[in-house]
Amino acid sequence: MKIKLMIALITSGCLLAGCGAAGPGANGTPTFPARDSSWMKEGAFVNVANLRQIGPGMSKDQIYALIGPPHFDEGVFFVRTWNYVFDFRIGHDNEVATCQYQIRFDDHSRVAATYWKEPDCALRANPPEVRPMPQDAAARHGDAVTLSSDGLFRFDGADEADMLPAGREQIVQVAGAIKRDFPGYREIVVTGYTDRLGTDAYNAALSLARARTVRALLIRQDLDGSKIRTAGEGAARPVVTCDRVEPHDVLEKCLQPNRRVEIEIL
Structure with a gap:
């Protein structure tokens, strides 16, 4: 007992x-x-x-x-x-x-x-909230390809020397698809975006530099440079918000979809 x-x-x-x-x-x-x-x-x-x-x-x-x-x-x-x-x-x-x-x-x-x-x-x-594209924006867009900046460039990189091998291959494939499927395209718009981390000025410059690098590679694939324009929108038009996500490394990963380059064929 x-x-x-x-x-x-x-x-x-x-x-x-x-x-x-x-x-x-x-x-x-x-x-x-x-x-x-x-x-x-x-x-x-x-x-x-x-x-x-x-x-x-x-x-x-x-x-x-x-x-x-x-x-x-x-x-x-x-x-x-x-x-x-x-x-x-x-x-x-x-x-x-x-x-x-x-x-x-x-x-x-x-x-x-x-x-x-x-x-x-x-x-x-807590999956990130996905915001649908505003209808007015969708109306003015043609066919578009979205590429992850994390898959194109090394961290904080924007120049051609900063491009990852897989990123270069993506650009080659996109250029081939444009020539094959859109031979009569009127214009191509390459727009870079960042996440909200960092200053507005830094993000605007980084996003524009990445867009210009992608444009240069598209031209190298025999696309008409006179029909390709670039824009850098910084943290504008986020795909995800991640409002209550922490710590920092988790937040950075959550915001990954916002770090992107969009190629629109009009």
Whole structure:
């Protein structure tokens, strides 16, 4: 009887105070428990709408009601961190991304901060908002090709020397398609865009320089330079907004669709 009672007390102590729970590191950065130490052998498919409601100041009871108990043997009551393992469906063929999520509580057991172990997972839980193109803009556009600046140029690059090999190949393919499918084109407009990070002046100059580099490569592919004009719009007409995305590296990745070069055939 005493042995059984002792085992019960030890188990209860783990539930209340936590057993080997991972928490903040020495510099305050989050540390995550090993994935295979979770009692969840597979990640849980969380209700994303519930997950998005979690924010600072919420109680443990509110968290429990939204996404359930933590997925590691770290306790529930007298602990500062709850850790979870979530699965998200991505792409096709039932492909799944597994993500570790951590909630940090303050001295009053209220949510102080939340963290994702994998930066990409923050975007799976809060996908960027896609803004449809205004109807007046769509009406004046002909056929258009949108190329990611991240796939065309090295970081912060705009000159031809900064172009990636895959970026050059994209331009060659676009030029070939224009000559094949639009032999009677009236005009080609190459417009560069950036994300909202950086100053307006810097973004305007960077976007225009990239557009001019793309124009030069199109001309090299035997397209008529007199019919190709360029523009640099900086952070105008964003495709995504990413209003509440942090930290910086996650925000930078979220804003990637805005860093682009559009080639319009009129």
